[in-house]
Amino acid sequence: MTTELRVLRPGEWDHWFAQLELAFGGVPEGPEERELWDSLTEYERSIGVWDGDACVGTAGAFTFRLSVPGGSSVPTAGVTMVSVASTHRRRGILTSMMRRQLDDIRAGGEPLAVLTASEPDIYGRFGYGIATQQLRAEIDTTRVRLSVPEGTDDVALRLARPVDVIERCEAVYARLVPGRPGMLERRPGWERLPVLDPPGARDGGSPLQCVLAERDGETVGFALYTTKPEWEVTGPRGTVVLQHLGALDPAAYAALWRYLLDIDLMSTLTVRNRPVDDAWQHLVSDIRRCQVRVHDSLHLRLVELGAALEARTYRTPVDVVLDVEDAFCPWNTGRWRLTGDGKGASCARTDDPAELALSVRDLGAAYLGGVSLESLAAAGRVRELREGALAEASTAFGSTVAPWLPHGF
Structure with a gap:
C-alpha cells in the first residue's frame, strides 16, 4: 500500500469531510452543520491520508483552553474528526495519524490533548484515559x-x-x-x-x-x-x-x-x-x-506530563514520586516527583525511589479529579510502592466538583 499523510490543503475540505461522513454512517450533514464545521476547521491542524486521489483517513485538532482543578485554563488540543475508510482498516493508518498529531501537539507546546470517542475502547492504546462522565x-x-x-x-x-x-x-x-x-x-x-x-x-x-x-x-x-x-x-x-x-x-x-x-x-x-x-x-x-x-465523555491525554501536572492545583498537600509508563510518548516515561498544594505545584524528573506506579492513561483519567487513584488501584491499574502514598495522592488529585465537558467538538 502506498499512501500519503499530509496537512489538509485549500480546496480539499469537502472531499476530506465526505470521508468522515461516510465513516460515521454515510448520512451527510446538513448545509448549516457543514458550513459551521468548515468555518471552525483549522487547516494547519487537520491531516488526511490519501491513496491516490481518494481520502482514506482524517484527523483534526482544535485549539482550546481547558479548565483544570484550581481554576486555570490550560492550552489543550481538541482532537476531532478522526476516521479511517473501511477499505483501509488494519494498515496502521490510525496509528500513523495519532503519532503525527501527538508529535505536532508537543511541538506546539500544548501539555494536554482531549477527545470524545465514538467507541471508548479505541484510544486507550494511545494513552487517553476517560476523565469525565456525563x-x-x-x-x-x-x-x-x-x-x-x-x-x-x-x-x-x-x-x-x-x-x-x-x-x-x-x-x-x-x-x-x-x-x-x-x-x-x-x-x-x-x-x-x-x-x-x-x-x-x-x-x-x-x-x-x-x-x-x-x-x-x-x-x-x-x-x-x-x-x-x-x-x-x-x-x-x-x-x-x-x-x-x-x-x-x-x-x-x-x-x-x-x-x-x-x-x-x-x-x-x-x-x-x-x-x-x-x-x-x-x-x-x-x-x-x-x-x-x-x-x-471527555478522554484526556497528558502530552507533556510535567507541564500538565504543574498546570493544576491540588486539594491537599502532596509530595509523591510517580513511576509513569508511556509507550506511545516515551518522553513521559520514567519517575517524576510531584509536589503541590492548593496554591501551585512543581513536577520534575527524579532518581528518587518510586512511590506510585501507573500508566499515562490512568494518570490522564485521574487528572481532572473525577476518577480517584484509589479506585484505579482497586482495579489493579495503580500500584502503591510506599505505604500511604496512594491515599495522599488520591485525596490531592480530587476535585470539589465533578469535571464536565458541556459540549462536543
Whole structure:
C-alpha cells in the first residue's frame, strides 16, 4: 500500500469531510452543520491520508483552553474528526495519524490533548484515559416535583430567540468555566455551536428555544431547549429536550429547572448532558422517576506530563514520586516527583525511589479529579510502592466538583 499523510490543503475540505461522513454512517450533514464545521476547521491542524486521489483517513485538532482543578485554563488540543475508510482498516493508518498529531501537539507546546470517542475502547492504546462522565436522565414531569431554595421566586424569566441573546448566554458560560474542571473556553466562532439549529435535525421537534433568568436587569442564567409535542388518547405526552443550561446562583438555577418541568402539554424532560453531580438531583421529589444514567465523555491525554501536572492545583498537600509508563510518548516515561498544594505545584524528573506506579492513561483519567487513584488501584491499574502514598495522592488529585465537558467538538 502506498499512501500519503499530509496537512489538509485549500480546496480539499469537502472531499476530506465526505470521508468522515461516510465513516460515521454515510448520512451527510446538513448545509448549516457543514458550513459551521468548515468555518471552525483549522487547516494547519487537520491531516488526511490519501491513496491516490481518494481520502482514506482524517484527523483534526482544535485549539482550546481547558479548565483544570484550581481554576486555570490550560492550552489543550481538541482532537476531532478522526476516521479511517473501511477499505483501509488494519494498515496502521490510525496509528500513523495519532503519532503525527501527538508529535505536532508537543511541538506546539500544548501539555494536554482531549477527545470524545465514538467507541471508548479505541484510544486507550494511545494513552487517553476517560476523565469525565456525563449524566443523562428522562424525568417524568407528571410525577416529579421540585423543592426550590429561598429567592427562586425573585428570579424573572424571559423567553428570547437564541440567536438574539448569544452574548448574554456566553457571558454566563464564561463565568462558569473556571469553577468546574473539564469545561472549554469558547474561542470566537464557537458561540455558534450551542445555537446551531438545522431544521433537518429537529426530528419533529420545535425550533431551538431560550429562556433567560434575570435579576435586577442582569442575566444570571439561561436554558436552551426544544419541545416535541405528542398526543395520546388520554391527552398530551410531549417532551422537553434540554440542550444546555447555565446559572450563576442556586435561585436562578432552580428557577430554570422549575420552568422546564412545568411547560404546558409536556410530560417528560430529557436531559442529555449534565455533570454527574448536577444539583437538580437534590431538588426532585423522586429520583427513581428520573431514570438517571451516566456515559463516558471527555478522554484526556497528558502530552507533556510535567507541564500538565504543574498546570493544576491540588486539594491537599502532596509530595509523591510517580513511576509513569508511556509507550506511545516515551518522553513521559520514567519517575517524576510531584509536589503541590492548593496554591501551585512543581513536577520534575527524579532518581528518587518510586512511590506510585501507573500508566499515562490512568494518570490522564485521574487528572481532572473525577476518577480517584484509589479506585484505579482497586482495579489493579495503580500500584502503591510506599505505604500511604496512594491515599495522599488520591485525596490531592480530587476535585470539589465533578469535571464536565458541556459540549462536543
